[in-house]
Amino acid sequence: MQSLYILYEKILLSNVVIDIYVYSISMKDAMNKSTLLLATLSLALLSACGQKDAAAPAAAPAPVAAPAPAPAPVAENTAGKSVFGKVCAMCHAIGAAGAPKPGDKADWGPRIAQGMDLLNKHAMEGFTGAKGVMPARGASTTLTDDEVKAAVAYMVDQSR
Numbered sequence: 001m002q003s004l005y006i007l008y009e010k011i012l013l014s015n016v017v018i019d020i021y022v023y024s025i026s027m028k029d030a031m032n033k034s035t036l037l038l039a040t041l042s043l044a045l046l047s048a049c050g051q052k053d054a055a056a057p058a059a060a061p062a063p064v065a066a067p068a069p070a071p072a073p074v075a076e077n078t079a080g081k082s083v084f085g086k087v088c089a090m091c092h093a094i095g096a097a098g099a100p101k102p103g104d105k106a107d108w109g110p111r112i113a114q115g116m117d118l119l120n121k122h123a124m125e126g127f128t129g130a131k132g133v134m135p136a137r138g139a140s141t142t143l144t145d146d147e148v149k150a151a152v153a154y155m156v157d158q159s160r
């Protein structure tokens, strides 16, 4: 990209040089036919470069667009991640007592299929399934509904 940009600058610069050159000749002899020819040539060159000008900015925004995925982690579910780390991980991270591990698509798939509402309900009110007991709010009674939901969303997002 850097070298492309330098090339682009060089083309711009050579344009200016040709321009000044043609201008100075035509000033000396405005009626000279060869000057007219040169001027026409430079015009053709200019318009050809003009096309490059149009192409170059199209390539230029690429490096700007490249870091664009960076803001995505900003929208990351940080609340859910933190609640998960503090409360849910003690069972879910290692699959203790049959807790579905985040990323275990086989275990999460049928659970996710139930819908987020039921998952959130099970997480908030507690739930006994085929594998074991999920205590209400992971037995951390001080967690708010939103915190529990965020943690559920965090696990579900990793398991889709």
Ligand code: HEC
Binding pocket: 083, 084, 087, 088, 089, 090, 091, 092, 096, 097, 098, 099, 100, 111, 114, 118, 119, 120, 122, 123, 127, 128, 129, 130, 131, 132, 133, 134, 135, 137, 138, 139, 143, 148, 149, 151, 152
């Ligand atoms: C003491 C261990 C333990 C803790 C702590 C725990 N869980 Fe669980 N959780 C389980 C177990 C075991 C299951 C699986 C129950 C089953 O399907 O038999 C489960 C299942 C779930 C499910 C799936 C429910 C369903 O309908 O399939 C969700 C959602 C869930 N937990 C969310 C959470 C959240 C959010 C936290 C933290 C706030 C948390 N859990 C903390 C043990 C735990």
